[in-house]
Amino acid sequence: MNILVWHVHGAWTTAFVHGKHRYLVPVTPDRGPYGLGRAQTYDWPASVEEITPDQLATEPVDLVVLQRPEELELAETWLGRRPGRDLPAIYVEHNTPKGDVPNTRHPMADRDDLLVAHVTHFNDLFWDTGATRTTVVEHGIVPPRVSYDGSMARLAVVTNEPVRRWRVTGTDLMPQFASIAPLDVFGMNVQALAEAVELPADRLATYDLPQALLHEQIARRRAYLHLCRWTSLGLSILEAMTIGMPVVALATTEAVAAVPPEAGVLSTNLGTLREAAAWLIDDPVAARAMGEHARRAATGRYGLDRFLGDWDRLFQEEQCALR
Template identity: 65%
Template structure:
């Protein structure tokens, strides 16, 4: 199949692109939010092809994967076809609802022209989709090349835009952990935290994915302070590497990290003490990391993820009243 999707979440897309299809990613001259093209810091396969918006009207497209509400109109204008009628549509919801939780109404609620796919059962539970058909396809993780060493008695954290997102990502909690260990923050906009954290904190702005994994693997502990985000792929990647994780027991993290495979709590004091404990017990830290690695391999393996998407593709593509290449 030829699948059109936008570059929105690079880590999730990296796993999605491992399937057997051709993936068309819009690219504009300014590389703006609706035309980023191929990722620059992730290893994407050649089957992911950049396409200019004005070339899409003549392109063969078998399926459109939307991830933001405004992409519906973009798809209609660029393809010159009606999404959901002339070409099948799957909408992937990556995020937890914002606003009137738990009554938040999804932008694609009460529609019969698409399938709404959630990346976690928590998201499906909390979004009100009305009569729209929904499915859950949990994350799949490409096995990182890095292996845990824990040689640095420091804490690794991966947060994109930590200053802007603030309480959502638990950025305000980081100073508490800086009191018991050196904290290193990786991600887009990490440098913006300079002056907001102690001078002992390391700030690493948007490293390539392979380098991020290599650096995290050297840290003793991975901290996941997210209050209200969907299940962060960085948490699963850290577990896949074998890093022991300490995380807020919020959203889907309570499903992803089984007992004895990490430390979860809604009490920040408990998490701070867990970091202190793992810092002084490197052998125990390695054992916890190994249990987490086994858990994430069993639940979030790439083969399971791709197989689930293939089943969904077979369900949604025969249901169209018109061929996908109609113009």
């Protein structure tokens, strides 16, 4: 199949394009948000091809994967065909709802021409999509090429825009854990974090690294700290588990389903989480054992073969439904 899909979320798209299809990724001269093209810091297969809006008008696209409301109009304009009517269209919802939760209406609510595919069951439960059909395709992980080392008695955090997003990403909670062990925070736009949370350099360090180096570095930290209050299930926590890292996380959104008790400590009680972080820092043997449970749990539930198989079945169903 020839599948049109925008490059929006690097880690998710990386797993998605490892399937058996031909993936057409829009590119524009400015490589802006609707024409980013191929990833620069992720390893994508040769089956992912950049394509300009002008080229799409004559390209034999079989199915469109949408991820933002604006893409519906863009696809119709660029293809000269209406997604959901002239060819199958699936809208992937990556995020938790915002605003008046749990009454938030999805932008694709009450449509008979689309299928909304949520990445977690939590999101499917909380979004109000009205009469629009929905399904869930849980995340899949391209296995990181490193294994847990855990030799550094530090806590790893992966987050993007932690200053701007603040309470959403649990940035305000970081000082409570930095008092237990130094934090190493990886992600985009983390440079101003230390000043924002008022932590000295010996308690917090920040890094913006390519994906391969990111995995190599977090694997050396003792445990993975996940402080997100209200985000969809971050792929970074699944990658950390796949590496073999034990997890200390807020028991919110889909994390409670993704991390079984033997793989980490989850709670909404910050005291419990601080105690867990201190325990793992002080007991590297226990940390390694818990991390091994995390690795097995993540590879079993979020393996790439299961993920791609789920998507292939969905593609076939949507093609048949439109005939």
